[in-house]
Amino acid sequence: MSPPAQIATAVRVADEASWGQLLRALAQTYDIWAPVAEKNRVILRCLSPDELDQVKLDAPPTLLPAKKVYRAPEETLLRFRKGEVEPLGNGQHPWALVGIHPCDLRAIQLLDRVYTGFFADERYSHRRQQNFLVVANCLQPFPHCFCTSFQSGPFARKEYDLAVTPLFGRHLVQAGSAAGEAFLRVLGLPETTGSELAELVAAQAQAEQAVTRKVNTDNLPRLLNMNVDHPVWDQIADRCLSCGACTAVCPTCYCFSVQDRLNLDLQSGERRMAWTSCLIMEFSRVALGHNPRHERVARVKQRLYHKFSYFNDQYGQFGCVGCGRCVDTCVAGIDPVEVLAQLRR
Amino acid sequence: MQNLMTPRPAVIQRIRRQTADTLTYTLRFLEPEVQQAYRFSPGQFNEVSVFGVGEAPISISSAADTPDTFEHTVRAVGNVTAALARLMEGSQVGVRGPYGHGWPMQAMAGRNLLLIAGGIGLAPLRPVILEVMRHSDRYGSLEILYGARSPADLLFVDEYDVWTAHPQIRLLLSVDRLEPNPPPAVSFPGRDKGTDKAVEELIRRATVAVHRYDGRVGPVTVLFDQMMTLPAGTVVLTCGPEIMMKFVTLELMDRGFTCDQIYVSLERRMECGVAQCGHCQIGPLYVCKDGPVFNYKDVRYLPEAVF
Numbered sequence: 176m177s178p179p180a181q182i183a184t185a186v187r188v189a190d191e192a193s194w195g196q197l198l199r200a201l202a203q204t205y206d207i208w209a210p211v212a213e214k215n216r217v218i219l220r221c222l223s224p225d226e227l228d229q230v231k232l233d234a235p236p237t238l239l240p241a242k243k244v245y246r247a248p249e250e251t252l253l254r255f256r257k258g259e260v261e262p263l264g265n266g267q268h269p270w271a272l273v274g275i276h277p278c279d280l281r282a283i284q285l286l287d288r289v290y291t292g293f294f295a296d297e298r299y300s301h302r303r304q305q306n307f308l309v310v311a312n313c314l315q316p317f318p319h320c321f322c323t324s325f326q327s328g329p330f331a332r333k334e335y336d337l338a339v340t341p342l343f344g345r346h347l348v349q350a351g352s353a354a355g356e357a358f359l360r361v362l363g364l365p366e367t368t369g370s371e372l373a374e375l376v377a378a379q380a381q382a383e384q385a386v387t388r389k390v391n392t393d394n395l396p397r398l399l400n401m402n403v404d405h406p407v408w409d410q411i412a413d414r415c416l417s418c419g420a421c422t423a424v425c426p427t428c429y430c431f432s433v434q435d436r437l438n439l440d441l442q443s444g445e446r447r448m449a450w451t452s453c454l455i456m457e458f459s460r461v462a463l464g465h466n467p468r469h470e471r472v473a474r475v476k477q478r479l480y481h482k483f484s485y486f487n488d489q490y491g492q493f494g495c496v497g498c499g500r501c502v503d504t505c506v507a508g509i510d511p512v513e514v515l516a517q518l519r520r
Numbered sequence: 521m522q523n524l525m526t527p528r529p530a531v532i533q534r535i536r537r538q539t540a541d542t543l544t545y546t547l548r549f550l551e552p553e554v555q556q557a558y559r560f561s562p563g564q565f566n567e568v569s570v571f572g573v574g575e576a577p578i579s580i581s582s583a584a585d586t587p588d589t590f591e592h593t594v595r596a597v598g599n600v601t602a603a604l605a606r607l608m609e610g611s612q613v614g615v616r617g618p619y620g621h622g623w624p625m626q627a628m629a630g631r632n633l634l635l636i637a638g639g640i641g642l643a644p645l646r647p648v649i650l651e652v653m654r655h656s657d658r659y660g661s662l663e664i665l666y667g668a669r670s671p672a673d674l675l676f677v678d679e680y681d682v683w684t685a686h687p688q689i690r691l692l693l694s695v696d697r698l699e700p701n702p703p704p705a706v707s708f709p710g711r712d713k714g715t716d717k718a719v720e721e722l723i724r725r726a727t728v729a730v731h732r733y734d735g736r737v738g739p740v741t742v743l744f745d746q747m748m749t750l751p752a753g754t755v756v757l758t759c760g761p762e763i764m765m766k767f768v769t770l771e772l773m774d775r776g777f778t779c780d781q782i783y784v785s786l787e788r789r790m791e792c793g794v795a796q797c798g799h800c801q802i803g804p805l806y807v808c809k810d811g812p813v814f815n816y817k818d819v820r821y822l823p824e825a826v827f
Contacts, residue, residue, distance in 0.1 A: 253526055255571040258612040260526055293809055294794040296524050403823065430798030433525075433791045437572040444572050448797075459799055461789050462576070462598030465762065467802070467824045480823070481801070488804030 186371045187364040189346040194339075197348070198227040198273065200362055205271035205307055208244055210234045219243065221270070232274045232311040232341050236498050240426030241272055241279045242286060245302050248423075249449040252433065256443040271307040278320075278496040280310045280335055281327035282426030288490040289429045307354065312340040314378060316386045319499025321512055324390040327496040329382040342378055347371055390515050392493065396484035398518055403476070407517045412472035414507040419452030421501035421509070422478065427486075427494050428452070453477050479511055524794055527569045527614030528554050533589060535609050538675045540722045542595040542640065543605055544581065547615065548588060560584055562647030563622025563785060563813045567793045568592060568604065569614030576600035577790040577808070579644035580618065584651060593643040593675060619793040620812050623648055623757055624783060632660035634749040636768050638667045638740055638760025642675045644785055644812075645759055649683060656688055663749045667694040667740030667764070671733035672726035692743040693735030700726035740764060741771050751776045757813075759785035766827050769816055782816035786826070802826060 189197060201207060207222045209230040219237040222229065239248075254261040283303075290299040313320075313329035322328030331338050336355035340347045348364065350356035422428040432451040437444040451458060454474045460466040468474045486494030495511070502510045534546035549555035560566075562584050569575045576598060582591035596605040607613070622644075633652065635645050645664075652662045664683070668674045674693065683689050700723070736742050740760070756777060758768050765784050772782055788800035788807040800807035803822045805814070820827050 252523060255614075258529060258571055258614070260529070260571075260614065263523070290796060293806075294524055294796065296794075296796065298523060429796065431791070431796075432799075433575060433797065435572050435574045441572070446569075446571075446575075451798075453798065459789050461787055462601065465787075467788070467826070473824055476823070477801075480803075485801070485804040489806075 185349065185366045186375060187348045187359055188367045188369075188371060189339075189348050189364060191344075193362075193364060194346045195227065197362055197364070198230065199224070200358070201271050201273065201307065201309070202227060204269060206268050207271055207273055209273040210237045210275075219272075219275075230274055232339065232346075233314070234274070235317045236276060236279070236500050236503070239424060240498065240500065241275050241283055242426055242429070244270070244272065245283070245286060245290075245299055246429075246431070246448075246450075249447055252446045252448050254443070254445045267302050267305055269305045269307070271309060273309040274311040274339075275308070276313055276498065277310055277328035277331035278322045278325075278498040279426050280308065280331050281325070281496045282498070283308075284334055285427045285486075285490065285492065285494060285496070286429060288492075292490060307337075307358075308335045309337045309339060310335040310351075312338055312379070312382070314340070314342070314382050316382070316388075317499060319388065319502040319510075320386055320497060321388040321390055321499060322497035323383055323386045324388075324392055325493050325495055325497045329386060330379045340375060340378065342371075342374060347375055349375075388499075388512050390495075390497070390512055391519060395493075395515070396487050398515075399480055399484045402518050405518055407514055408472050408476050411507075411509050411514060412470075412475045414509060415454065415471060415475050416507055417454045417456060417471055417474065418506070419454045420504045420506070422452035422454060423450060424500040424504045426496060426498055426500070427482070428478075430458075453481070475509075479514065482511070483515065524796075525567075525616065525792060527567065527575070527616040529612050530615040532607055532609055532611045532613065535607075538593060538677075539595075539673050540726075541597070541605075542593060542673075542675060544591055544593040545604070546582075546589050546591050547613070548590075549615065550612065555588065558590070558618075560590065560618035561622040561625060562651060563644050564618035564620050565644070565793075565812065566590075566592070566615050566617030567619065567790075568594075568600070569616075570600055570603040570607070571614060573603040574600045575614070575791070577619070577793060579785075579812075581643040581646045582650070583654065584647050585654065593640070593646070595640045617793065620808055621810065623785075623813055624755070624815075625651075628755045628757075629658055630660065632749055632754040633662045634665070634747070634754055634756045635662065636665045636740060636756065636758040636760070638764040639669065639673065640675070641758075641760035641764075641785070642666055645757060646676060648757060649689070652688065653683070653686055656686070659688065660753065661688050661690070661749065662686075663690045663692070663747060665692050665694075665740055665743045665747065667696070667743070667760070669696050670700050670726070671695055671698065671729035671735075672700045672722075674729070674733075677729070690748065692746055693733070694738055694740050694743050695733065695735065696737075696739065698730055698733070698737060700730065739767070741767050744771055744775065751778070751781070754781060756782040757785075758782065762787070762826060769820075769827055779817040779820055780815060783813055784816055784819065784827075785813045786811050786819065788812075 211229045217234040290296045310331040335351040482494040529550040530547045536544045565579045581593040790800045791797040795806040795809040
């Protein structure tokens with residue numbers, strides 16, 4: 176993570192060839208993680224140097240968001256042998272996240288608050304400091320997007336190294352940090368003197384207007400707190416399957432479980448952390464059996480109240496970035512935009 | 521690399537039996553510098569690891585100003601606590617902590633204290649009792665209302681004489697029933713060699729406990745009519761099953777206590793202790809970080825009908 180800088184007004188124009196050159200230059204220093212098409216989905220994965228042409232900048236949201244590279248769906252926390260804890264490196268090569276959407280960038284900033292705000296997780300901080308962020312601005316919203324309601328898109332505002340906007344067959348590149356600026360300078364990509372900045376401003380305005388799904392965030396935490404008994408909660412609890420898919424794909428859902436795995440020698444093993452979900456029945460059950468969120472309606476409420484109310488109390492912002500993944504993924508068709516709108520009816 | 525969640529090795533120096541399913545472990549960090557640097561406040565908890573089984577949040581039950589050791593009083597009810605119960609003196613466990621906010625020691629200075637505990641809920645309050653005994657000039661009276669399932673389930677019975685000999689301390693007991701509980705579901709094979717003998721011993725202890733018992737029968741709230749502590753100048757600390765604390769707080773309010781003089785210690789599933797795993801959240805609160813001790817006024821209207 177590079178120090179935040181002023182939003183660059185300097186725009187550089189990269190044609191197809193120099194964009195490829197930029198990616199190859201990045202790949203010399205960093206492992207490249209980027210959205211690529213795989214079967215009928217777009218996923219975020221690490222690319223080998225000869226796959227760089229597969230980077231998709233105008234892809235729909237990746238199946239799993241960027242949180243998976245900061246904390247894998249499952250990873251080893253520590254190893255132990257006969258009660259001794261073995262040190263474990265964080266073993267992450269410097270890496271660049273290329274082509275993430277602005278909403279996912281905002282989600283990383285929210286995860287920063289969770290993982291380093293009250294107590295700093297060294298491994299997360301390390302990975303965060305190692306990364307180089309290339310955000311791809313969105314020109315067209317995808318069917319479930321509502322980023323404008325949370326000011327998290329469709330164009331990135333801050334805390335990226337490079338922002339790229341594919342416009343009329345060119346890549347318009349802006350540096351958002353000292354590291355990004357230095358990188359572009361070394362690459363020798365000249366600043367444009369043409370009308371590209373004006374084009375970008377127009378494109379941003381147009382992209383913002385194209386996002387038509389909206390959440391009215393005025394007094395939203397208060398609205399939720401006044402509607403704990405609203406019938407909509409039972410309605411969605413009746414449909415929810417407690418599968419936890421919405422939390423898995425959510426870029427800001429951060430809950431995890433910890434589990435020990437013992438090797439066959441019964442003396443050594445490892446402690447693993449794995450993503451979990453507040454929608455799963457066992458999530459808050461304690462050893463004696465008491466479960467404060469035994470009822471599904473309580474779990475359904477917990478997730479949405481956390482995103483739109485509790486997260487504000489804890490971290491000063493909404494916990495939703497409007498990426499639309501949960502809507503896209505939910506087999507029961509539960510849509511927070513629709514649920515929140517019902518509270519206002 | 522030392523991660524936020526890396527435990528340090530600690531040795532079980534002593535194990536004392538409390539009840540059929542509860543043991544008190546005296547622990548000391550293996551590394552002297554870790555033990556030396558370790559400080560906690562009454563009401564805080566540690567995450568205790570039995571490697572290969574897992575980790576559990578457990579309150580500290582010893583006096584806060586004992587520099588060489590610390591104690592956990594643990595009821596064997598889950599995977600980790602049952603595994604702990606199978607360990608012997610000299611065994612090694614992993615410990616990290618202390619975590620959370622404990623009892624409001626500053627607000628308690630110069631006040632009368634009313635402690636209301638149920639079952640294992642007395643464990644995190646024992647540091648307060650020991651603190652009052654060691655620094656009695658700093659506190660007013662200390663009245664303890666303690667309820668357990670049966671006389672054989674009362675914790676720290678061998679300390680009651682010392683507690684009540686102290687001029688400031690008054691102890692009132694209640695049990696749900698006089699009959700002992702059936703033998704516990706978890707056995708301690710490592711310790712209780714020869715199961716028949718172990719069961720015999722438990723029955724003997726239970727019989728003695730009933731014989732000696734001179735407290736009341738009923739929920740802990742039956743003790744309220746014997747209670748001498750008045751609301752003025754009092755701080756109330758309560759820890760026990762949530763349903764007990766619900767009725768305790770209601771009863772206290774009926775008797776003129778205000779919600780801001782009542783403190784409750786809550787139990788939630790916790791897998792990290794550092795406000796990251798998400799399990800312990802109630803509304804906007806992380807029980808591990810913001811609690812486990814809360815002022816009653818801050819948790820009174822939380823979702824999921826805590827109180």
